Amino acid sequence: MSKLPWDMSGKVVLITGGNAGIGYGFARGIAKAGGDVVIWGRRQEKNESAAQQLRDEFGIRVLAQSVDVGDEQAVVDAMAIAVTEMGRIDGAIANAGIMTHAKSFLEMTGEMYHGLLDINQHGAMYVAREAAKHMKERFDAGDPGGSILFCASLSALTGSAGMQHYNAAKGAVASMARGIAVDLGVYGIRANTVCPGYTVSETVKDKGPESPLGKQVRERTPIPRFGTIEDFEGVGVYFMSDASRFHSGDLVKIDGGWMANAGKANIANLAQRYSSEQI
16 A cells, blocks of 8 residues: 555654754654654753653654754764664754844844854754755665755744844745755755744743734734644645655745735734744
């Protein structure tokens, strides 16, 4: 019996920042579909906790590695270990990132700007490049194909007060995905970007319908709620599985219709002022 296109059995997906939030949502989706997972994060105790939850619930193989994606050599070394330990990497989701906020662009320092780009943009590039190298090696051995997914943000498409470095990094990875798709499609390697809307995580909190941001999200979003990590399980499986084998160079918004509701676009400018609850 042939496998369904979204069956992840036999596939291995590496997820940076996979120990919590949207990254863990991606990991759960892959695990539910039968795939094995590599979790990267800087806090090994948290990595191991997430890995054990996936093993216990889904019976899959999980490798947890402590990796700072902003350290290029650390990414190179950890990817080599992951390939050796797991046997292969079929997909990589560059999800790790940080969020900082200045009072305004006028007060943004070079240190703040480059510190965020080191992780959110440069780290994503290192991960994608090293995963793609392995995928190309498999292609040369007669085993083509692989999928790279960047987790950006609606901030790749909109402006955010005091977060121009975040806008720049998220916009850059979306452009990077298109470039990778064009460059490496001949090897069966796909690259895409997903842009989450307001999603409950360690950095985004739903403080209820009466809180400023909670009220704005519910008023503007056609599906009137915040996103949850469960909302990213399916999209992770889609892009990492053969179900998306001809889908490359694209950007997909998972935002409950936020961006489609242009009639209330002015609300976005208000929401951007709530620095602890940014996209």
